[in-house]
Amino acid sequence: MTERAQASPLDRRPKTEAELRDRIAACPISGSAQQMRRAFATLAGPQPHLSEITRGGRRCLVVGEGPEIVWFHGGGYVFGAPETHATLATALAAHGLRVVLPDYRLAPEDPWPAMLEDAHAVLSDSGPVVAGGDSAGGHLALVAAQTGADLKGLALVSPNTDRSGASQTRGRESDAMNDDASDAALARQAMPDRSGKDPAASPLLGELAGLPPVHLEAVGAEILLDDSLLLARAMALADCEVSLHVTPGLMHMHTLWPDCLPEGAASLARIAAFERRQSGAAQAG
Template identity: 45%
Template sequence: MDQNSLAELRTFYASFGRMPIPDGTRVTETALGGVPALEVAVPQADDDSGVLLYLHGGGYLIGTARTGVPLTAALAARAGLRALSLDYRLAPEHQFPAAPDDALAAYRALLDDVDPARVVLAGDSAGGGLALATLLAARDAGLPLPAGLVAFSGWFDLTLSGASLTGKESVDPVFDASDIGEYADAYLPDGADSRNPLASPLLGDLRGLPPLLLQVGSHEVLLDDSTRLAARAAAADVEVTLETYPGSAHVFQHAHATEPTAARALDTAAAFLARHARLAG
């Protein structure tokens, strides 16, 4: 991807950070483990609430903590959680494994102050894949795991082996297979193994992970990333719920303010996060 195209994409995607957020939400700059983040405080949460760590989408190349705020705030308000949106490093300036390194550092720092049983993770697209990679990295580092994870249209496979990459091109209004390939090529340095579980967590050992909720639209080239992950998680004895929304496109939850299906999906995701974050309360 050339620099002009990337700059245009980043400028366009910045508009997602200007979407409406719930009344009374306060957004302040902070850091977790040396990684910049935004604290998203909603009136429905207090100091005793669980904590949501949100990882924004953007193919590991675009997006910021700010573009993640609208979905973070919508989930936090519905679930009554404190929340943080992480500003992990992006490619091509910072290629793999910079993003999972940042996410793990932030999660490790969060555990200094919060019971992991009160922590939940969520993310959309690449952020969903990064959230899952964070679970694998945390488990392998001997850290206690959070209470659950929600992924919207997660990108879990950088080997690009899902049949839907081409099978759903005709109905996906956002991406085609070549788009996804461009993002993968920019994110992975020369010689990197796309099968590395921190890049393609779909291919990792999923045993011992906390409950997962996967939401995906039937009209997206990444459909098979979620359907295959659900099957692999179930085979690894992980509690997993897969929700496929007919006719919906990539991260359709962004339209929750105007689309009933998107609002229903967010309500379901928030209820899942609230339930698991409060089990230890």
């Protein structure tokens, strides 16, 4: 008699933080770019199916109705896709937003500035909107704003902002999702000809004055915590409007699992409220 196949825990969404941590441990993101992409898709878990549109010549997934936010997915510019962030986008859309997830080019096949060119193409075809992103996607939204994108605001979750050495949290071992060596290896693939002092790699060192209002979300245990803290301080000193919320503990990219982590859902709720404020302010103006 053939034994009935046992369903793997990786075939379903985690239901608790403990299950999520087990999933992270079971899905190391390593090997070739293709292997990392498959591992990250497994780690992100099953996702809802979203509609497709074309924006700026790029394929995008879209969900929801209301004020629009263009959200750039994270993944170190090597892995991740609109499909891995569909749960995040759906959770944002539930707050009365239209969420657009661009499918931008990835390294090592297409290193920087290919992804920035794609971001500008999408944003220039969107009209003034709020742009956001997590991790590398937050970096992408920020650099797009620094290089001329016309935006109402920036909503950034744990963006990479500093590779110059100013950060004091990159060497920590408390982040279940990320470590400094892996993060640096991804940067070498994405930006092989850029030093950590280049504003493209470290937008903390770029022009901050004149940026639209920025809302930052970070978590206390991640290696990129200082990237957000330093950016918030630098923006305040540049007389920019900036808000920052740090949730204790957790791990990098916590907003990928809002159905599992109440704190991730709360981060997205704050981002949605920020988006509505910026869209409302723009309409009133």
